[in-house]
Ligand SMILES: CC(=O)SCCNC(=O)CCNC(=O)[C@H](O)C(C)(C)COP(=O)(O)OP(=O)(O)OC[C@H]1O[C@@H](n2cnc3c(N)ncnc32)[C@H](O)[C@@H]1OP(=O)(O)O
Ligand SMILES: CC(C)C(=O)C(=O)O
């Protein structure tokens with residue numbers, strides 16, 4: 197494997213790439229991701245803790261919230277450069293300059309579209325008008341601050357000669373950073389590398405300014421295109437936490453930063469990011485904007501360091517490098533996770549059992565493993581408590597069973613009537629009222645089983661297609677000090693919810709029965 201190649205520009209020391217975070221501006225443009233000024237301050241503090249070089253705090257001309265956020269952040273966050281965005285309009289630039297008043301390191305960021313499509317249909321401007329407006333606005337911004345960034349919106353779809361002309365005019369007017377956005381996520385890595393190399397080599401004054409890439413993810417190439425821009429000479433990358441942003445989003449900071457770190461020998465470029473803060477920052481943003489991170493998201497997704505397949509778990513147990521290219525601790529996870537489920541093998545099960553204090557001979561392990569696989573037919577994830585129950589021969593598959601249920605949502609309060617069969621086969625009926633059908637149902641189940649579960653999260657979604665389609669309910673609850681998760685599936689989502697609730701209640705009851713035996717075994 198060829199792991200190294202000549203560094204960008206054959207530099208003897210790694211090139212320093214500035215991280216320009218636009219979570220609070222382009223990220224916030226994600227539909228449904230608006231933040232309040234106070235929330236933006238909380239996020240800005242986390243970004244400063246991460247070590248980003250520039251934080252784009254908003255677009256002051258667009259709203260009072262943006263102005264307020266920019267002012268608050270300017271007061272409270274002093275280390276990174278603080279940028280705000282303006283169209284090439286004098287009033288926008290004045291509003292931006294006012295919002296940055298008092299900032300320790302202010303930057304004005306002005307942009308105008310350069311592509312033929314945008315010039316003709318959006319701006320209704322000629323090339324000459326775009327050129328003159330860009331130069332005039334950069335000069336106006338330089339009248340307020342020394343640090344001015346200029347962006348050529350839709351730059352990658354712009355005629356090359358004209359793009360070079362606009363960039364040259366912006367540099368001549370005093371821009372100190374030139375950002376060439378791939379606004380529509382249209383370009384490819386090869387094109388991006390060549391475009392940056394060409395502009396830097398040919399535009400007068402290009403070597404005196406910093407070139408920047410701003411890539412969108414419409415074709416899933418935002419990170420690859422940003423890396424290619426660095427190879428072409430860019431020394432600033434614009435990105436967001438969790439890759440949020442317009443449409444499919446922006447270049448994800450965590451992915452870009454880790455690509456530069458893990459493949460350091462290839463890229464020979466560093467950032468100043470404290471990578472251990474990546475997962476905390478991702479979780480913070482997800483909570484602030486209410487947008488969950490997909491489980492299989494690179495670096496910060498819950499599955500990024502989780503292994504369920506037996507072959508992978510076996511490899512991981514022998515040497516972590518067999519199935520991980522970075523350490524979870526380096527990005528802020530506490531450790532890798534071995535999830536026991538239907539795809540797991542003997543190596544992982546016996547390793548987990550040993551950790552729980554059970555050292556088994558070959559025959560005993562075969563027996564325990566057969567029980568484990570049978571259990572996996574009934575539940576997706578096998579937890580330590582389930583393994584202990586298995587070891588004590590207490591996985592009977594009975595417990596409380598749902599015999600029938602009727603839920604109605606007429607009148608002021610919803611009501612649920614259920615019938616269960618208990619572990620000894622006796623029938624128990626209960627009725628309860630609630631704020632909604634599911635609330636009533638869970639109250640009836642609690643009354644019938646005597647188990648009190650505090651609901652933390654409840655999600656229902658459909659799995660399968662066509663005739664196989666089922667509703668699946670996933671519950672996270674607390675029972676005393678313990679957290680539990682349960683799943684239920686049915687053609688009816690209310691019934692799926694009851695089954696998920698009973699799944700947890702039966703395991704809680706099993707764990708309670710086993711408590712004395714467990715204490716004796718570990719005494
Ligand atoms: C690629 C990007 O991410 S660009 C940033 C996008 N972000 C946003 O748009 C979020 C904030 N935007 C807003 O709150 C509003 O759009 C505002 C306040 C900026 C403007 O609102 P309005 O005055 O009602 O205009 P509207 O949004 O309908 O249209 C945009 C106007 O800006 C003009 N415009 C767009 N970009 C630029 C630019 N870079 N320089 C100068 N004018 C521009 C358009 O031509 C249009 O002008 P027109 O109304 O004279 O036709
Ligand atoms: C305003 C610019 C930088 C932008 O967000 C884009 O072109 O995508």
Ligand SMILES: [Mg+2]
Pocket residue numbers: 222377379410412442
């Ligand atoms: Mg953008």
